[in-house]
Amino acid sequence: MPPPASSLAARLTNIFVSPGEVFDEVKAGAPAVKNWLVPVLILALVGAVSAFVIFSQPAMIQQIREQQAKAFDQQVKSGKMTQAQADQAMAVAEKFSGPAMLKITGSIGAVISSFAGVFWRALVLWLLGMLILKARFDYLKALEVAGLATMISVLGTVVTMLLTVIFGKATAPSLALLVGQFDPKNPVHLLAAAVNVFTFWQLGVMAAGLARLATSSFARAFASLLIVWLVLQTALILCSITIAHLVTMAK
Amino acid sequence: MANPKKRKKILVFSVIAVVLVALALVAIFKKKEPPVTVQTEKVARRNITETVVANGKIYPVVQVHISPEVSGEITELPVKEGQFVHKGDLLLKIKPDFTLAALNQAKANYRSSLASQSTASANLEKAEAEYNRNKELFDRKLLSDSDFITFKVARDVARAQVENASNQVAMASAAVDSAQDSLNKTTITSPLDGTITTLNSQLGERVLGTVQNAGTDIMIISDLSQIEARVDIGEMDVVLIQPGQKARLDVDSFKDKKFTGVVTTVANSSEGLNASSALSSSSSSSSQSATQFQVRIRVNETEAFRPGMSVTTEIETRSRTNALSVPIASVTTRIIKSMTNSNPATTNSTAANSTPTNAIPTNALTTTGGGTNITKGNLQKPVEVVFVVEGDHVKTVPVKIGISDDNYWEIADGLKEGDEIVTGGYHAISHDLDDGKKIVIGAAVEPAKPQP
Numbered sequence: 090m091p092p093p094a095s096s097l098a099a100r101l102t103n104i105f106v107s108p109g110e111v112f113d114e115v116k117a118g119a120p121a122v123k124n125w126l127v128p129v130l131i132l133a134l135v136g137a138v139s140a141f142v143i144f145s146q147p148a149m150i151q152q153i154r155e156q157q158a159k160a161f162d163q164q165v166k167s168g169k170m171t172q173a174q175a176d177q178a179m180a181v182a183e184k185f186s187g188p189a190m191l192k193i194t195g196s197i198g199a200v201i202s203s204f205a206g207v208f209w210r211a212l213v214l215w216l217l218g219m220l221i222l223k224a225r226f227d228y229l230k231a232l233e234v235a236g237l238a239t240m241i242s243v244l245g246t247v248v249t250m251l252l253t254v255i256f257g258k259a260t261a262p263s264l265a266l267l268v269g270q271f272d273p274k275n276p277v278h279l280l281a282a283a284v285n286v287f288t289f290w291q292l293g294v295m296a297a298g299l300a301r302l303a304t305s306s307f308a309r310a311f312a313s314l315l316i317v318w319l320v321l322q323t324a325l326i327l328c329s330i331t332i333a334h335l336v337t338m339a340k
Numbered sequence: 341m342a343n344p345k346k347r348k349k350i351l352v353f354s355v356i357a358v359v360l361v362a363l364a365l366v367a368i369f370k371k372k373e374p375p376v377t378v379q380t381e382k383v384a385r386r387n388i389t390e391t392v393v394a395n396g397k398i399y400p401v402v403q404v405h406i407s408p409e410v411s412g413e414i415t416e417l418p419v420k421e422g423q424f425v426h427k428g429d430l431l432l433k434i435k436p437d438f439t440l441a442a443l444n445q446a447k448a449n450y451r452s453s454l455a456s457q458s459t460a461s462a463n464l465e466k467a468e469a470e471y472n473r474n475k476e477l478f479d480r481k482l483l484s485d486s487d488f489i490t491f492k493v494a495r496d497v498a499r500a501q502v503e504n505a506s507n508q509v510a511m512a513s514a515a516v517d518s519a520q521d522s523l524n525k526t527t528i529t530s531p532l533d534g535t536i537t538t539l540n541s542q543l544g545e546r547v548l549g550t551v552q553n554a555g556t557d558i559m560i561i562s563d564l565s566q567i568e569a570r571v572d573i574g575e576m577d578v579v580l581i582q583p584g585q586k587a588r589l590d591v592d593s594f595k596d597k598k599f600t601g602v603v604t605t606v607a608n609s610s611e612g613l614n615a616s617s618a619l620s621s622s623s624s625s626s627s628q629s630a631t632q633f634q635v636r637i638r639v640n641e642t643e644a645f646r647p648g649m650s651v652t653t654e655i656e657t658r659s660r661t662n663a664l665s666v667p668i669a670s671v672t673t674r675i676i677k678s679m680t681n682s683n684p685a686t687t688n689s690t691a692a693n694s695t696p697t698n699a700i701p702t703n704a705l706t707t708t709g710g711g712t713n714i715t716k717g718n719l720q721k722p723v724e725v726v727f728v729v730e731g732d733h734v735k736t737v738p739v740k741i742g743i744s745d746d747n748y749w750e751i752a753d754g755l756k757e758g759d760e761i762v763t764g765g766y767h768a769i770s771h772d773l774d775d776g777k778k779i780v781i782g783a784a785v786e787p788a789k790p791q792p
Contacts, residue, residue, distance in 0.1 A: 106345070151772065155377060158768075
């Protein structure tokens with residue numbers, strides 16, 4: 090006997106409380122676009138608002154300008170640029186990284202990443218189910234699980250926005266809060282930044298959904314998701330460190 | 341079943357709501373203004389020497405252009421470029437055929453004039469004898485008036501002819517001297533001890549020489565024992581330059597060596613003044629070129645200079661000993677808006693101790709900069725200011741600056757020794773800082789490592 094279907098609003102709120110029950114409904118029910126589209130639209134909206142709020146903060150703008158000024162100062166001190174050229178370049182940089190431009194690009198980025206992210210996570214779930222858990226289920230079902238789990242990201246985005254406003258710098262609820270001066274070239278700092286409360290919460294919720302869809306244990310589903318996450322984070326950290334070193338060498 | 345689930349839901353969302361509300365409240369009531377990261381330094385006393393930098397060329401103090409005064413073919417040229425010659429040494433000879441012929445002609449004319457003079461003297465002797473004999477006859481009434489006058493006139497004419505012949509002799513003599521002088525000028529000797537720095541002509545070449553105009557520029561002889569730098573100074577700086585001022589010179593050819601010199605002359609008129617005046621009626625472009633004045637600096641050292649070498653000079657125009665000074669980077673400009681109601685909170689003790697005679701009182705100031713808007717009508721010209729550290733804030737203090745060197749400004753008024761001022765970073769001083777801004781003292785940008 091499948092459980093009685095609840096409303097979309099109930100599913101969006103129950104995902105925080107009892108995600109297993111929500112995913113039981115998803116598995117039993119017919120594919121429903123609203124199950125993933127609505128959470129993604131909410132995340133896109135919240136992301137756009139967050140970008141607008143974050144880039145309205147003078148501290149953030151000043152932080153960006155200081156980083157730009159520091160980079161140009163280094164160019165001047167190394168003799169690769171005159172002060173006049175640096176002033177000119179700074180003026181151009183300020184023009185293209187002004188608050189309005191940052192708000193626009195940040196909002197657009199939030200919308201794009203919301204949609205791209207849910208499709209990517211659904212693909213990961215679908216592949217894990219098929220290749221690791223040896224289960225057959227539709228990609229659309231994986232998309233519904235990933236979409237509903239996106240509600241955790243919505244909450245995480247709001248908290249990140251508030252923390253950024255409070256601390257005056259890009260701050261997420263992660264172990265990076267314990268780092269005094271965040272260094273983007275330090276792999277430990279990058280790893281600390283990746284250990285985010287909401288990331289693990291969302292991983293757990295997605296693991297619950299994957300376990301339901303694949304008729305597998307939660308532990309196995311969570312372990313497989315965690316391994317994929319670790320591999321991807323390691324790759325990302327290595328990439329960012331390499332890019333940072335390349336930029337330094339180019340300067 | 342429903343009640344425990346509902347209670348769990350309420351509990352979870354209550355926790356979430358409490359966390360979000362708490363974070364939101366903190367975010368709302370948090371002070372918005374972020375501190376600006378700066379570097380600071382104490383105002384100190386230093387010796388400051390102001391310099392004017394100019395570029396120019398190396399020239400010998402004495403330099404002679406050798407040009408012939410007679411035309412002809414060079415038949416002897418026993419010198420080479422770069423050769424040292426003494427005063428009186430033979431430099432070149434010009435073929436003398438033409439001038440020699442002219443001399444012979446002049447001598448012949450001279451001899452002819454001497455003969456003419458002898459003839460005229462004989463004629464005068466004869467005319468005077470006839471005049472004297474006929475005068476006796478005339479006195480005894482034996483000769484008519486008209487006949488007597490004829491003899492008298494003949495005598496006067498003979499006298500005039502003698503005088504004319506004498507003048508002809510003098511003229512012929514002068515012509516001989518002139519021809520001899522021209523002949524002598526076919527041999528040119530060095531007028532000074534020096535080095536032939538330029539040799540434009542070759543053996544066998546025909547050169548043009550005139551007395552009135554410059555002829556062919558055959559060579560240049562320079563006295564390299566005395567060298568000077570001729571540099572161009574802009575009209576803003578030339579008023580600071582005076583003869584006797586010391587200068588440091590960097591000659592591009594001697595990269596590792598510094599030279600010293602003394603200003604000897606400062607041009608009274610700008611370079612190309614006459615030319616630009618002449619051109620001004622036909623072209624307006626001349627007025628767009630920078631006005632430059634030539635300044636000559638005698639080089640103290642004797643090095644293997646060559647005329648035309650490029651030189652950069654630093655002329656020491658003014659200096660102050662033990663002057664109150666701040667780093668150049670710490671001085672910037674801000675537009676000051678006067679306030680009718682002074683704000684005691686912004687009173688600056690430093691400025692109060694040394695009230696500038698021409699500065700705006702610092703306890704009646706607000707500043708603009710870094711994008712701060714100000715009301716139209718209260719706008720004034722930007723003034724030089726420094727940012728004095730007061731706790732975790734800065735105070736904008738107008739200063740009266742004096743002279744400067746490469747690193748420091750002299751502060752004539754506005755600060756006192758020991759005041760802590762903001763010296764960096766560049767963007768903070770030029771854009772971000774403003775009166776009352778919160779600051780945090782942080783590390784300066786590390787100088788980039790030299791590239792291998």
